[in-house]
Amino acid sequence: MNDNINRQVLLVEKPTGKLAPEHFKMSEGAIPEPADGEALVRVRYISLDAANRAWMHGATYRAAVEANTVMAGGGIAEVISSKAPGLAPGDLVFGDTGWQDYAAISARHLTKMPKVEPMTHLLSVYGIAGLTAYFGLLHVGKPKEGETVVVSAAAGSVGSLVGQIAGIKGCRVIGIAGGKDKCHWLTSELGFDAAVDYKDGATFKALRAAAPKGIDVYFDNVGGDILEACLAQMNNRGRIACCGAISQYDGAPSATGPRGVPGLIVVKRLIMQGFIVMDFMDQRGEALSDLQSWVASGKLRVQEDVINGLENTPRALIGLLAGENRGKRMIKV
Missing domain, CATH: 3.40.50.720 (NAD(P)-binding Rossmann-like Domain)
Incomplete structure (x- = not known):
């Protein structure tokens, strides 16, 4: 990852049939500057979900992903700089980072995450x-x-x-x-x-x-x-x-x-x-404490499927839709 360049995966056209690698392209841009109320984050892990494909059809519980924009997707990211109260460099957050190295996101749309090992659990069992x-x-x-x-x-x-x-x-x-x-x-x-x-x-x-x-x-x-x-x-x-x-x-x-x-x-x-x-987020604390105790006691086994490299995100999503994965699939940026 070059510290001066923001690599991005764009959805170049919306698929009418099956999703294929040619529907995406890699592009490079400048690292964004956070505005007031925003934080600049460096993306660490990107969540891959069947819902990513549904967003290409049209609006669901979020706006549709349009052609020639950064592909949408949730991720765990580290705050690099912040112009928002309550977020400081080094904090870990979850948000719709998109498929890219860096993003400037309003603090309202970021959820502060605890530091847990392994960090990948924040996208799987605790995500x-x-x-x-x-x-x-x-x-x-x-x-x-x-x-x-x-x-x-x-x-x-x-x-x-x-x-x-x-x-x-x-x-x-x-x-x-x-x-x-x-x-x-x-x-x-x-x-x-x-x-x-x-x-x-x-x-x-x-x-x-x-x-x-x-x-x-x-x-x-x-x-x-x-x-x-x-x-x-x-x-x-x-x-x-x-x-x-x-x-x-x-x-x-x-x-x-x-x-x-x-x-x-x-x-x-x-x-x-x-x-x-999202309907249940007010009860998230209770859910996390149950999940953490089940994981700690060995009652709940966590299976993760981590693929390295932002450039592999399109193929990893296509594979997920074909049922290649066992457990939670994600990209380590």
């Missing part, structure tokens, strides 16, 4: 991934001891934590993931009771075998056909926490699944609720 898993499962899914919890994209950053937290709460846990290796990892190392390989093509049947008593809580990261398979096997008064729809993000939106939803929801008195982790 958006861990908080999403915690609040989505416990506050939206509301599992009770002895219930059956199913989570899709179970080997990913959020799903791998959801399943373990459900286990800590005394539930029977079934993960849905792609490939035999991931499924074996879930049951042998993360303590899942069963795992279903959706790449086998017989998801419905495999789920029925893994959850003979039906599903009480389904944590949905993917939407589409897998949501449809789970809906049909929900128990009366089951809860579905809708976290994401990764099956719909990359490429042309699919027209399939789930069908017959309204009838099922009525007959089974299901609750299906979407959520955004």
